[in-house]
Amino acid sequence: MHQSKRFQARAGRDINKDSYIREWPETGLILFHSPCDPLPQIRVHAGRVVELDGTPEAQFDILDRFIARRAIDPAVAEAAMAMDSREIARMLVDITTPRAEIVRLFSGLTPAKIMQVVDCLNVVEMMMALQKMRARRTPSNQAHVTNKKENPALLAADAAEAVERGFAELETTVGVARYAPFNAMAVLVGSQTGRGTALTQCAVEESLGLRLALLGLTTYAETLSVYGTAQAFHDGDDSPWSKAFLASAYASRGIKVRFTSGTGSEALMGHSEGKSMIYLEARCLMAIKGAGSQGVQNGSISCIALPESLPGGVRGVLAENLIAELLDLELASGNDAMASHSQIRKAAKLMLQFLPGTDFIFSGYSSMPREDNLFGGGNFDAEDLDDYNVLQRDMLADGGLRPVREAEVLAVRRRAAGAIQAVFDELGLPPIGTEEVEAAVAARSSADMPDRDVVADLEAAERFLREGRDGVDVIRALARRGFADIAEKILAIQRLRVSGDYLQTSSVVLPGPRVLSAVNDPNEYRGPGTGYQLSAERLREIADLPQAPDPRTIGQAGAAGESLHLEETGAAAPGTDRREIVVAVGPAFGSALDSTLLGLPHRQVLQALVEGIEREQMKARVIKIYATSDCGFIGHAGACLSGSGISIGIQSKGTTVIHRQDLEPLNNLELFPQAPNLTLESYRVIGRNAAKYAKGEPVLPVPIQIDNMARLKYIVKTTILHLRETEQVRPDKPAQELRYA
Helix, strand or coil: CCCHHHHHHHHHHHHHCCCCCEHHHHCCCCCCCCCCCCCCEEEEEECCCECCCCCCCCCCCCCHHHHHHHCCCHHHHHHHHHCCCHHHHHHHHHCCCCCHHHHHHHHCCCCCHHHHHCCCCHHHHHHHHHHCCCCCCCCCEEEEEECCCCCCHHHHHHHHHHHHHHCEEEECCCCCCHHHHHHHHHHHHHHHCCCCCCCCEEEHHHHHHHHHHCCCCCCEEEECCCCCCCCHHHHHCCCCCHHHEEEHHHHHCCEEEEEECCCCHHHHHHCCCCCCCHHHHHHHHHHHHHCCEEEEHHHHCCCCCCHCCCCCCHHHHHHHHHHHCCCCCCCEEECCCHHHHHHHHHHHHHHHHHCCHHHHEEEEECCCCCCHCCCCCCCHHHHHHHHHHHHHHHCCCCCCCCCCCCHHHHHHHHHHHHHHHHHHHCCCCCCCHHHHHHHHHHHHCHHCCCCCCCHHHHHHHHHHHHHHCCCHHHHHHHHHCCHHHHHHHHHHHHHHHHHHHHHHHEEEEEECCCCEEECCCEEECCCCCCCCCHHHHHHHHCCCCCCCCHHHHHHCCCCCCCCCCCEEEEEEECCCCCCCCEEEEECCCCCEEEECCCCCCCHHHHHHHHHHHCCCCCCEEECCCCCCCCHHHHHHHHHHCCCCEEEECCCCCEEEEEEEECCCCCCCEEEEEEHCCCCCHHHHHHHHHHHHHHHHHCCCCCCCCCCCHHHHHHHHHHHHHHHHHHHHHCCCCCCCCEEEE
């Protein structure tokens, strides 16, 4: 129990709900520098690696053997390994060293040397290197699309919305394995609706995943896991050779494939051999390279909370992302699994990949609410999409997404849900009712969806596979039922699969369809002004937030719906009645503007001030100040014209002051700077207090409510309303007496 109340309050913060531990090298709970890590070393004989990081060929385990034979270029190795690690590290951030030279050097480095080089870099330097080493010039993004009820209408609608938002790849999975063909089909249909041309996958057991791909229900895979120690590999999945064979099976049928690895997996499985996490991850990535895969999803993935519990955990995750790029692999850089309770920590971690950009910044952004994500939640989810779009806009950084309007999203969701309904009906599958389609259009999550007959769905899914139905059946069903546009897009994707066009490293499919990859869009970053630059069109798209109105429309008169008629009756003269309180209004009050920042009509505000004055048996006199738009000067000008020497100055946006004629303009009796916190009752009390000051009675200052978020909420509107007020300033025009009605 904390004695300090501040310590007690901090103990309850979200950041302290995360897990933290000290390093324990013997178990692999360390990012870098385990005592068991080998020193960098290589020996090549007759074009063959015969010693690797201190291990002679006779003692190679399965990973050593695979890496030595498949992942290291003997022609480069000895010269590259002889270079000082700091020299290589400096080349990573040197804008004059081309990416191709870095890739060539790293083709000859061992896992221990790679780890040593990367460890020379701090986080900012790693980000610089990440920007330079990305395979494809243009960043992109991948989404998760799942739901707990495995409802096909909702899956199709969510997939369509995700692509409308800019996601280039969609990954689904299943809670019940037998649902796989229907989930894959629904996401496939949704992914080709509207502007859609995304690649899709269904994360299931590897043989079933391959079967779905061969049937044309998916177009890529990334479920081929690799590990950094032989025992972890054995307990996890087969061997590097079997993984390479499976990857070849996918590629031979035109299906894009990425492997999956992640810092901390070996420690989690109890097979770290006391090695550091980054050393083992370097081994994983070299095995992936040796298997001939074009890419990897890494960034600790589902293990993320483990490295984050250790010192330098987020730096280590960034390091593993960088190593993947240094080995010329397409990178889907994690950021998918829940990384922290703390919103600050989650956002900070994301920035390490978001700002430099990667091939796929997320290897699965939860495009639906977190509770519907069958991958175990999501670091960011559907309810963070506005935040993400604003981050892009704030930094003019391309995070792969685009702002969308509600109307276009509803339209594309309805089209996708209707399309999968038609496919199910045409193929004799359990019907999707109209109520399901309508629910899917507007649903927040599967909680808003009606229940389906699970037994009937599972039986139908098994029958679908047993009867050999495939993507062609889906295309025909769509074409027959009035969805020829979606059918043609799916067919176009199948053509690309046959041609193998999207097997290029770091490929994405854009509308057309056309393939963008490291081949036709290579990253040639060489410093400022090179590499990826936002086009004018992309800049407009990122900037076009639906919640960002045209500033010209803000504060226009008539918004309050209550007009205030102010009649100027001539120049205002100094008053002589000591019972008189002047209400001095700004030059736009009741004319160019008609309501306060909070939206209170000027008519009601003025009435409240007068009521407060009259309640104290004093008289209100209203004048308009044209010479200034500053609240203090408005109030002081009014006080100089007031018979009592007391005035209330009010800007049109509602900021108010009680002033006295013998005070300096920027001094005052009471100031009410936060207009959004002023209610009509506040204005009545301000009127009463001004009257009490004039009578010389004791005054209890009006309580001021402090809202620390007011600036965030109102600063734009404040700026524009004050601009409109200032536009009405006439320095040479004297204050005017007003008659109001």
